[in-house]
Amino acid sequence: MTHLPPPRPPARIALTPGEPAGIGPDLCVRLAQQAQPAELIALCDPELLSTRAACLGLPLQIRPFDPAAQPTPTAPGELRVDPVAQLRCPAEPGRLDTRNAAYVVETLSAACRGCRTGRFEAVVTAPVHKGIINDAGLVFTGHTELFAEQCQAKPVMLLAAPGLRVALATTHLALKDVPAALTRPRLTEVLETLLRDLPRRFGIARPRIAVCGLNPHAGEGGHLGGEEIDIIIPVLERLRAAGADLRGPLPADTAFLPPLLADTDVVLAMYHDQGLPVLKHLGFGRAVNVTLGLPIIRTSVDHGTALDMAGTGRADPGSLEAALAMAIEIAARERARRAAAAG
Numbered sequence: 001m002t003h004l005p006p007p008r009p010p011a012r013i014a015l016t017p018g019e020p021a022g023i024g025p026d027l028c029v030r031l032a033q034q035a036q037p038a039e040l041i042a043l044c045d046p047e048l049l050s051t052r053a054a055c056l057g058l059p060l061q062i063r064p065f066d067p068a069a070q071p072t073p074t075a076p077g078e079l080r081v082d083p084v085a086q087l088r089c090p091a092e093p094g095r096l097d098t099r100n101a102a103y104v105v106e107t108l109s110a111a112c113r114g115c116r117t118g119r120f121e122a123v124v125t126a127p128v129h130k131g132i133i134n135d136a137g138l139v140f141t142g143h144t145e146l147f148a149e150q151c152q153a154k155p156v157m158l159l160a161a162p163g164l165r166v167a168l169a170t171t172h173l174a175l176k177d178v179p180a181a182l183t184r185p186r187l188t189e190v191l192e193t194l195l196r197d198l199p200r201r202f203g204i205a206r207p208r209i210a211v212c213g214l215n216p217h218a219g220e221g222g223h224l225g226g227e228e229i230d231i232i233i234p235v236l237e238r239l240r241a242a243g244a245d246l247r248g249p250l251p252a253d254t255a256f257l258p259p260l261l262a263d264t265d266v267v268l269a270m271y272h273d274q275g276l277p278v279l280k281h282l283g284f285g286r287a288v289n290v291t292l293g294l295p296i297i298r299t300s301v302d303h304g305t306a307l308d309m310a311g312t313g314r315a316d317p318g319s320l321e322a323a324l325a326m327a328i329e330i331a332a333r334e335r336a337r338r339a340a341a342a343g
Contacts, residue, residue: 009071011038011331014111014120020091020100022305023315024126025052029060030317036074038328041065043107045087055311067119084110093311096129101136104128112150115296122297122327127305141172144291147298155293156193159302161283165266166275167194178271182214182227187235195244197292201330207265210255211248214270218249285318288326297330299323
């Protein structure tokens with residue numbers, strides 16, 4: 001008689017609703033209307049989701065999260081909640097309040113801790129409002145940077161849409177600060193992270209990476225800037241000598257042409273607005289933000305808080321659905337990798 005291994009329990013995924021006045025809570029409520037193959041646990045004040053569900057006219061049964069229980073798939077119309085923090089004041093859709101800024105950061109920190117301790121297999125994050133957090137006197141650059149600090153890691157931001165992946169050598173910096181931040185050590189770290197994590201997270205055995213130049217026309221042989229000659233080319237040559245499949249530096253205005261993308265797994269842009277406008281034009285609302293280089297799995301939406309849509313029912317949950325699907329996929333790949341390593 002053949003003895004089949006017992007079925008694995010579903011992944012346990014943390015979900016952070018983000019800015020309470022934005023569309024994050026709406027998206028979480030919308031996501032909970034459908035059956036999910038994973039166990040979703042929202043890390044937030046339960047009252048936030050109950051109030052927003054009533055505002056949207058959608059059913060939502062909130063169940064307490066029991067970490068000792070066996071994970072079960074999330075049923076339609078219900079959501080497990082871990083009340084890791086409490087709103088400092090009631091959240092009104094569309095109206096930011098600095099009093100709730102610390103609450104937002106607390107939910108993110110709890111999600112990060114939970115992933116690091118094995119309480120959750122991944123975290124999916126809804127959008128936050130960086131401005132209101134900073135207005136509250138908290139130093140906050142973004143999810144990526146907060147998780148990097150808490151994990152003591154050097155992450156790489158990658159956004160994936162159907163047909164295109166774009167990674168960033170620098171993230172949330174003023175444009176004037178980008179050249180100084182683009183050093184040989186930093187670019188080497190970014191490329192080594194991609195070469196390590198694309199196989200691990202996406203199953204790409206030998207990543208093909210197209211690397212953009214920093215300057216117009218990739219520096220025009222040094223006539224439009226020297227970063228390509230002084231920084232980018234030496235790094236690429238060293239990693240190519242070690243066997244990496246790297247193309248570039250390429251002029252950014254032609255790096256995204258279909259013939260070039262046909263045999264490319266990811267495009268590495270030098271700064272935020274060099275690569276992300278192309279990706280969002282192609283797949284806005286379906287793209288997923290994946291943070292590589294962390295010891296945890298984190299995915300996120302490709303959009304902001306959309307305060308004008310909060311509480312109206314017009315927010316599209318497509319990107320959050322895609323982020324959840326990718327988190328589940330990466331978590332399954334990580335389980336398989338660990339099982340193989342254990343023999």
